[in-house]
Amino acid sequence: MLVVVASVVAIVVSTTGTPAGPSAVASASPSVGPSASRQAVTDLSPNGRLAYWRAEPNGDHLLWVANADNSRRRSVAKTDNPNSITKTKWSVDGSAIAYVEGGIRLVVVRIDGATTAYTLAPDLRADSYRIVDHRFSPSGARIAATVQRQTGSQSDVYIGAANGTWTRVTTVEDAIAADWLDEDELLVQTTGGVISAVRATGTNQFRPLTGLQASSPVIGSDGRVHFLAGRVTQFAGSTETFVFAAAANVWSMTADGTDVRREITPPDQDSLRLDGTWPGGYLYHRGTAPAQLVIGSIPILLPSNGGLIERIAVSPDKRYAIGFAGTTVVRVDITPAGLAPSAVLLLGSIDGGDIWFPRGAPLTRAAPTPRVDAPAVRYAFALGGNIWTMGADGVASVLRTGASNAQTQRRFNVPLPLWSPAGDRILTVESLGTGASALQLIPVTIDRTGKVTRLTALSSVAPAVAWSPDGSFIAAVALPASPQDPSILLSELSVRVVSLDGVVGQSIPGREVAWTKPGMFVLTNGTIRANDRARDEQAIELWAGTQKRTVTTVARIVGDARAQAPSVTKGITSVSNVTAAADGTFAAARVAFLGTTATPLLVLLRASDGAATQYVLGDRIADEAWSPARPLIGYTITLGGQGILGTPQEARPMATVRDPASGAVIAEVEGRFAGWSPDGAWFYVATTGGLYARPLAGGALVRVSGIGVPVSITKP
Numbered sequence: 001m002l003v004v005v006a007s008v009v010a011i012v013v014s015t016t017g018t019p020a021g022p023s024a025v026a027s028a029s030p031s032v033g034p035s036a037s038r039q040a041v042t043d044l045s046p047n048g049r050l051a052y053w054r055a056e057p058n059g060d061h062l063l064w065v066a067n068a069d070n071s072r073r074r075s076v077a078k079t080d081n082p083n084s085i086t087k088t089k090w091s092v093d094g095s096a097i098a099y100v101e102g103g104i105r106l107v108v109v110r111i112d113g114a115t116t117a118y119t120l121a122p123d124l125r126a127d128s129y130r131i132v133d134h135r136f137s138p139s140g141a142r143i144a145a146t147v148q149r150q151t152g153s154q155s156d157v158y159i160g161a162a163n164g165t166w167t168r169v170t171t172v173e174d175a176i177a178a179d180w181l182d183e184d185e186l187l188v189q190t191t192g193g194v195i196s197a198v199r200a201t202g203t204n205q206f207r208p209l210t211g212l213q214a215s216s217p218v219i220g221s222d223g224r225v226h227f228l229a230g231r232v233t234q235f236a237g238s239t240e241t242f243v244f245a246a247a248a249n250v251w252s253m254t255a256d257g258t259d260v261r262r263e264i265t266p267p268d269q270d271s272l273r274l275d276g277t278w279p280g281g282y283l284y285h286r287g288t289a290p291a292q293l294v295i296g297s298i299p300i301l302l303p304s305n306g307g308l309i310e311r312i313a314v315s316p317d318k319r320y321a322i323g324f325a326g327t328t329v330v331r332v333d334i335t336p337a338g339l340a341p342s343a344v345l346l347l348g349s350i351d352g353g354d355i356w357f358p359r360g361a362p363l364t365r366a367a368p369t370p371r372v373d374a375p376a377v378r379y380a381f382a383l384g385g386n387i388w389t390m391g392a393d394g395v396a397s398v399l400r401t402g403a404s405n406a407q408t409q410r411r412f413n414v415p416l417p418l419w420s421p422a423g424d425r426i427l428t429v430e431s432l433g434t435g436a437s438a439l440q441l442i443p444v445t446i447d448r449t450g451k452v453t454r455l456t457a458l459s460s461v462a463p464a465v466a467w468s469p470d471g472s473f474i475a476a477v478a479l480p481a482s483p484q485d486p487s488i489l490l491s492e493l494s495v496r497v498v499s500l501d502g503v504v505g506q507s508i509p510g511r512e513v514a515w516t517k518p519g520m521f522v523l524t525n526g527t528i529r530a531n532d533r534a535r536d537e538q539a540i541e542l543w544a545g546t547q548k549r550t551v552t553t554v555a556r557i558v559g560d561a562r563a564q565a566p567s568v569t570k571g572i573t574s575v576s577n578v579t580a581a582a583d584g585t586f587a588a589a590r591v592a593f594l595g596t597t598a599t600p601l602l603v604l605l606r607a608s609d610g611a612a613t614q615y616v617l618g619d620r621i622a623d624e625a626w627s628p629a630r631p632l633i634g635y636t637i638t639l640g641g642q643g644i645l646g647t648p649q650e651a652r653p654m655a656t657v658r659d660p661a662s663g664a665v666i667a668e669v670e671g672r673f674a675g676w677s678p679d680g681a682w683f684y685v686a687t688t689g690g691l692y693a694r695p696l697a698g699g700a701l702v703r704v705s706g707i708g709v710p711v712s713i714t715k716p
Contacts, residue, residue: 044072044094044111048315050322051090051097052329052353053082061351063088063097065111068315068322068355070329070346076113082351086239090356091136092180097354098143103130103239106145106160118160120147128152132240137180142200144177144186153236154403157188159200170204172386173403174234174410176241179219181255181363187217187225191243192384192402192409193232195225197255204398208383209257211708212688215243216274216284221314223361224252226263226282228274229688235271235288242288244271250282251688257706258366260689266295275311279318279334292323306330306343313355322346322355329353374693374702375677379711380417380426385409387417387428387446392716394691394705399426400446405454406431406438412483415463416710417446420471423678423714424448427474429463432456439482443474445500457504458496466515469582473505474498475513475520489535492525508543511535512576518584518607519544521551523575532571533594540578540587542607552610557591557603562615566598579624580607581631586660588633590621602635604660614663620651623673623710629680632666632696633658634673655685657696669694669701674710686710 048068055061061082066073076097079085084102091098098108104125106118120129124147132155133146141161148155154173158166170188178187181197188198188206193213199205212229220226230248234241247269253260266272268286275283281296290310294300302309307325312332314321321332323343327350330343379390385402386409402409408430417428425447432440440460445453455474462477478496481487495513497505510522519542526538539553554575558565565573572594580587585607592600602621604614618637625634638653655673657666667683674684674691685692685701686708692701 046094046358048322049090049094049111049356050329050347050353051088051356052347053079053085053088053351054347054349055082055351063099063109065097068357069331076111077107077109077115085352087131087133088352089134089136089354091140092138092359093136093140094356094358096136096140098134098136100131100134103132106131106134106143108143118166130239133177135177135180135186137183137186137200139183142180142183144180144200146175146177148241150238153234153241154407155241157186157198167201169198169200169202170206171403172204172384172398172401173407174385176243178217181219187219189215189217189243190384191232191234191236191241192386193243194384194386195227204401206396206398207257208388208396208707209253210251210260210688210706211383211686211691212251212260213245214251215245216272218274218276219359219363220252220277221360222252222277223255223359223364225255226250226252226274226277228272233271237288242273244273244287246271248272250274253706254364254366256365257690260706262688264295267299268293268295276313278314283312300339303330303332303339303341303343306345309343313357316357316360324350324353324355327351372702374704375679375682375713376716377677377713378419378423378716379675379704379713380419381707381709381711382414382416382428383707383709385412385414387414387426389426389448390705390707390711392704394707396705396707399450400428400430400444400452402430404430404452406434408438411439412441412463417712418465418467419712419714420445420467421469422471424471426712427465427467429461429465430454432459439484440479441483443476443498445474453500453502455498455502457498457502461496462493462512464512464577466513468497468515469517472500474500475515477511477513490528495520495522506546510541511538512578514578514580514587516580516582516584518542521578521580521584521587521607522548523578523589526554529571534572534574536570536573538575540589540605540610542584550610551587551607552605552612554591556610557589557605557612560612560615562612563591563601563603564598564615564617566593566596569593572596577624579626579633581626581633581660582628583631586613586626586631586633588624588660590624602637604633604658604663606660613660614658616658623655625673625675625710627676627680627683627696628678629676631660632680633660634676634683636672655683657683667694667696667698671708672710674708675713677713678715684711684713 312323
């Protein structure tokens with residue numbers, strides 16, 4: 001792991017003015033190449049500019065700049081090591097070009113030839129860190145670099161300023177720089193699927209823009225932020241990490257995360273990377289394949305007579321596009337009828353380059369609107385493997401990064417963190433350590449100042465942990481191995497009580513726990529036979545101190561006709577997610593029949609006699625949470641298939657509030673159930689558009705934040 005002692009990272013910087021001519025001594029470092037004269041910046045067209053590397057007959061390897069048609073070309077730099085040059089890119093304003101040399105040096109060349117070189121410090125180079133990408137701020141005064149460790153794929157964002165200093169602005173170890181929003185913020189994506197605006201000063205000043213699992217943010221020609229939302233995965237190569245989205249839609253939003261809308265469903269549902277907008281569609285890559293693809297309502301084929309186009313950009317007037325196809329630069333004309341069937345060859349024998357076109361539309365931001373009153377509370381949530389907190393203003397901040405200990409976010413889906421009853425700290429889980437122990441989870445508490453207490457007395461626990469009603473203890477299911485180990489199913493587990501200073505107390509045989517005022521609801525171990533897929537003869541018990549009573553048995557639950565269980569349930573009945581009302585009057589559990597087509601269910605149980613008051617059958621049930629004020633349960637029930645949003649197979653989650661006593665539905669809102677206010681007067685719904693609060697008594701949804709995820713809520 002990279003340790004930053006100070007905020008400004010040591011990087012060797014050198015700056016040169018415009019030299020009189022080529023260097024007399026050969027050097028691996030870039031230098032200004034020969035030119036008849038140094039022309040003014042303004043002699044190049046404001047409508048489009050080329051930059052490209054090319055070997056000359058005399059053996060020189062020069063960086064040329066020119067108009068988009070290759071007129072008025074001139075050289076501005078040369079290198080003696082062309083194979084080391086990557087990522088040649090124009091600045092946003094077209095006044096400079098930057099490229100990476102050997103992965104360790106970022107070189108910025110103004111079009112008058114003045115050069116600045118930023119070199120990674122020796123300790124970073126020795127630890128296998130390399131510059132894998134870079135992005136100019138709108139004015140060109142700042143440049144952001146993604147610095148990645150070749151041997152472990154950890155990556156973070158560094159900001160370079162005009163005075164030659166670099167600052168590490170993220171420490172999450174999976175951040176990748178994207179387009180700048182303005183001089184103070186840039187878009188950043190993470191391999192965990194989070195798109196944020198990140199301030200160019202400070203550390204981890206993330207502002208998540210959406211709760212959708214997303215990748216590939218780009219600023220489109222309309223000034224909106226476009227991105228892919230779907231199943232996000234990564235490919236960590238030795239020279240760059242790619243973040244893909246499969247089963248995805250293209251979405252867009254304003255720069256402040258509002259007006260989120262679905263734009264198009266790509267016909268290609270493989271792993272995609274979004275590259276930019278195109279008239280009537282989008283540019284993207286499939287996986288790590290080099291070919292640039294275009295999608296609209298149907299796929300659009302790029303001409304291939306000039307070679308396989310790897311990158312292409314459209315002119316502001318949308319009459320033509322410039323593409324790079326291997327060692328050639330081509331022009332593709334665009335007409336109302338579509339693309340010209342053949343590309344026109346502009347250049348050959350190049351070794352990499354870029355095309356610059358001015359941005360046509362200003363960045364789109366939402367108009368200020370009066371803020372509607374919502375509960376004055378504080379939130380906690382998990383997103384992208386990190387733990388976040390957020391005030392009533394909807395502004396989130398990172399409380400604990402998933403990279404803080406053994407890359408927890410790369411190994412586990414971090415569960416919802418839980419506020420203590422007093423609201424003074426959060427309970428979560430993270431990796432025990434590095435190596436093999438990284439796959440084992442331990443309980444962790446974090447107070448509001450960020451102080452972390454790792455409760456290592458239990459070397460491995462199940463992800464679901466619970467607070468005692470007074471907040472002085474926690475309960476966790478101790479495991480003999482990591483949660484993913486297949487031996488867990490065969491093992492006899494126990495619920496352990498742990499004090500906040502790590503002293504382990506009571507042990508209760510069981511596999512799940514929900515702690516309420518009357519005591520702990522515990523799912524017993526039951527029995528298991530060889531080749532069974534689930535345990536059998538289980539029960540739900542209520543423990544008060546050392547005294548226990550059986551609330552109900554699983555056999556009783558599935559024996560009720562309302563469960564619609566298959567004829568044979570032994571060895572396939574999986575019970576999970578035991579929860580209970582704060583006053584202990586009702587409990588709930590999920591039941592699934594593994595390997596069958598029987599519909600999973602949520603059963604609501606009266607604690608006094610174990611009677612099942614309601615069976616809720618649904619394709620998927622999640623996000624159960626009980627009101628802190630009275631016995632009401634909120635949950636998400638999802639109907640429909642696993643299809644992507646916008647298709648007939650689209651899954652449709654519904655946030656539901658139900659009275660377990662009568663079985664009556666109190667409220668239904670499209671979206672995920674996201675939590676309760678501390679007084680139980682409001683409940684929360686997470687949608688693609690953000691997080692919303694709604695009065696339980698009825699009324700309109702109130703938008704809290706653009707981050708639509710389940711939250712844990714306490715008083716401010």
